[in-house]
Amino acid sequence: MRTRDEQGYCGLVSEVLSSYLDHSLSASLERDVATHLEECVSCRHRLEGISFLLTDLKKLNVIDAPQELSWSIKRAVHREARKEQAISLLKPFPFLASAAAAAIILVMVGFQGAAVSPSVGETTAPLETLSAVDQGQLQRYILPPQIGGFQGAGLYDDQVAMLDSTRSNAPIRLPGARAVSF
Amino acid sequence: MPVLTKQDLEQAELPLMSDEALLSSSLDGNLVAFDLLVDRYYDRIYGYLYRFLKDSDMAEDLLQETFLRVWKKRGEFRNIASFSTWIYTIAGNLARSEWRRRKRWRMLRIGPSNNDDEPDYDLPDESAIPDQVVENRLAAAELIDEVAKLPERYRQVVILRDIQEMSYEEIAGIVQIPVGTVKSRLNRGRLILQEKLGKWYENER
Numbered sequence A: 001m002r003t004r005d006e007q008g009y010c011g012l013v014s015e016v017l018s019s020y021l022d023h024s025l026s027a028s029l030e031r032d033v034a035t036h037l038e039e040c041v042s043c044r045h046r047l048e049g050i051s052f053l054l055t056d057l058k059k060l061n062v063i064d065a066p067q068e069l070s071w072s073i074k075r076a077v078h079r080e081a082r083k084e085q086a087i088s089l090l091k092p093f094p095f096l097a098s099a100a101a102a103a104i105i106l107v108m109v110g111f112q113g114a115a116v117s118p119s120v121g122e123t124t125a126p127l128e129t130l131s132a133v134d135q136g137q138l139q140r141y142i143l144p145p146q147i148g149g150f151q152g153a154g155l156y157d158d159q160v161a162m163l164d165s166t167r168s169n170a171p172i173r174l175p176g177a178r179a180v181s182f
Numbered sequence B: 001m002p003v004l005t006k007q008d009l010e011q012a013e014l015p016l017m018s019d020e021a022l023l024s025s026s027l028d029g030n031l032v033a034f035d036l037l038v039d040r041y042y043d044r045i046y047g048y049l050y051r052f053l054k055d056s057d058m059a060e061d062l063l064q065e066t067f068l069r070v071w072k073k074r075g076e077f078r079n080i081a082s083f084s085t086w087i088y089t090i091a092g093n094l095a096r097s098e099w100r101r102r103k104r105w106r107m108l109r110i111g112p113s114n115n116d117d118e119p120d121y122d123l124p125d126e127s128a129i130p131d132q133v134v135e136n137r138l139a140a141a142e143l144i145d146e147v148a149k150l151p152e153r154y155r156q157v158v159i160l161r162d163i164q165e166m167s168y169e170e171i172a173g174i175v176q177i178p179v180g181t182v183k184s185r186l187n188r189g190r191l192i193l194q195e196k197l198g199k200w201y202e203n204e205r
């Protein structure tokens, strides 16, 4: 169907051109648009323009996200997992929970290596004063074997350690805080 | 001779498992399963965040936050949507709040501005774009710019559909709007881009 108001009709067609390209119009509407396109140079140009645009947009899909990005995500998640597990295991001992939460954070700082935080020496001290908790036991809670023991996870931890050693002073960035130090 | 345990066999099967099965496996604290999800999605989600924000540092931060949220909320995932939809929704919500935060900040800052929808950027980080991606780098740079300048509601659907090649239904799930709205936003967004970039395509005819 054509109207006399050609410009108005072109406006209507332009509203559905991209659906036309995606073949998501009803059959009858698609036929109408196709008929109009055969007769209207400006709508045809617009359609070609959109189709070139779509080709170029697809090419933007290729982004090389740095591989170490996946390592730092895994490291952050593993850390979160250790924290969760330790806290859940210590739930029956509420008087220990807050001390343990502090200890976990300190132990995590320790894992990141001395290069990351110059204050590791002093911050680990309170852990030694946790005489109420058998430290070996606490260590097991914090690093349960099923987390540290996976082959894949072990390999990954090594990679992370290597990465860390080559990037001294690189604090782990957490959202909301550009450089985190505990 | 080493004997394979049940756990070894389960670990060996992980790469063949669906996203949803991996997530469910991670509920018991299986970090290898979760690591596989990170491997499967980190570059896609990074691409989405990067195209949305056009800021690689911010994209990296939000990428990590996305996975941390997925980990913390993994118990809340219900198989109503796919894992893919779920993680894109989380990333999209983070990106949108970041975008709004920047826009607010920009409005609060003293000084004249002439474009309401364009936040202050660092210089574009083109290191993230491989040289061969789009033959004409100038056109590519301008295309990236124009995508980032699209109003938020159009930008999101254009990135998901035209860059990341998702279906209308997936996008409707992620953005939480009806399929018809996806189509109309997409159409609007494409027309804006086509009008702005028309000059590059004149030569291709």
Ligand SMILES: [Zn+2]
Binding pocket: A009, A010, A013, A036, A040, A041, A042, A043, A044
């Ligand atoms: Zn026309």
